[in-house]
Amino acid sequence: MRVLALDTATEIGAIALVEDDLLLAQIQLRVEKTHSQHLWRTIRFLLAETGWGLEQIDLWAVSTGPGSFTGVRIGLATVKGLAWASQKPVIGVSTLDVLAWSVTPTPYLICPILDARHQEVFFAFYRCTPEGSVRMIREPGHESPLALVQQIREPAVFLGNGVWRYPEIFRDRSGLRALIPEFWSHPLSGVTLAAIAQQRFRRGEGRSAGKVSPLYLRPAD
Incomplete structure (x- = not known):
C-alpha cells in the first residue's frame, strides 16, 4: 500500500511517502508564516524523486489537529482536494495520537x-x-x-x-x-502518521475526503 502522509498542524510540517512498512521519503520543514507557501512544491518534489504519480497513491493520511487552526485547515484542504481528484480514501489522525505513538x-x-x-x-x-x-x-x-x-x-x-x-x-x-x-x-513524524493510518485503514476506517473533519477543541482565534 502506498501512502502519502501530511501534517501541517504545527510550525514544523511533515510529508512522508511510505510503501507498506518502508519509508521512501520524508521532509520536515519549519515555516515562519504558513505551510501553503511550500506545501504543493514539496509534495511535487517528493513524488518526482520517488517516481510516484498521484494516481499511484492508495491512501492519504492527514493530521486533523489540534494545533494551529490555519495549519490544520491548509493540510485538510490539500489532502481532501488530492484525494477527491484521485478517488482514493483518506484517514484523519489526531496530532496528539501521532505524538503519543512516537x-x-x-x-x-x-x-x-x-x-x-x-x-x-x-x-x-x-x-x-x-x-x-x-x-x-x-x-x-x-x-x-x-x-x-x-x-x-x-x-x-x-x-x-x-x-x-x-x-x-x-x-x-x-x-x-x-x-x-x-x-x-517533538515534531510530528510523517512516518508515524502513515503507520497509524495504514493500521486504521486495515480495520476498515477509510473515509471519503468529504467526511474527514478537523479537531479544533475550541473556537478558532
Whole structure:
C-alpha cells in the first residue's frame, strides 16, 4: 500500500511517502508564516524523486489537529482536494495520537502537549497496552500549562511543542514526574502518521475526503 502522509498542524510540517512498512521519503520543514507557501512544491518534489504519480497513491493520511487552526485547515484542504481528484480514501489522525505513538513502548503515562496560544495547551493522556498498541485514557482538552501539570501524580512522558513553549513549567515545576525526550522527538513524524493510518485503514476506517473533519477543541482565534 502506498501512502502519502501530511501534517501541517504545527510550525514544523511533515510529508512522508511510505510503501507498506518502508519509508521512501520524508521532509520536515519549519515555516515562519504558513505551510501553503511550500506545501504543493514539496509534495511535487517528493513524488518526482520517488517516481510516484498521484494516481499511484492508495491512501492519504492527514493530521486533523489540534494545533494551529490555519495549519490544520491548509493540510485538510490539500489532502481532501488530492484525494477527491484521485478517488482514493483518506484517514484523519489526531496530532496528539501521532505524538503519543512516537514514544512507544514506555511504561509511563504519555502526555502529548501542543501550544494552544493564549497561555493554554492542548493535551490528552495515553498508555501503552500489553499488545504494543496505544490507548487514550483521557480525551483531548485544553488547560493552562500549570493546571495540567498539577493533575499529574506519576512519572509522565511530556512531548510536543507545548513543552518547549513553557519549559519553566514542564521542565522545572514538574520535578521527577517529567520525562522529556530529546528535541527531535517533538515534531510530528510523517512516518508515524502513515503507520497509524495504514493500521486504521486495515480495520476498515477509510473515509471519503468529504467526511474527514478537523479537531479544533475550541473556537478558532
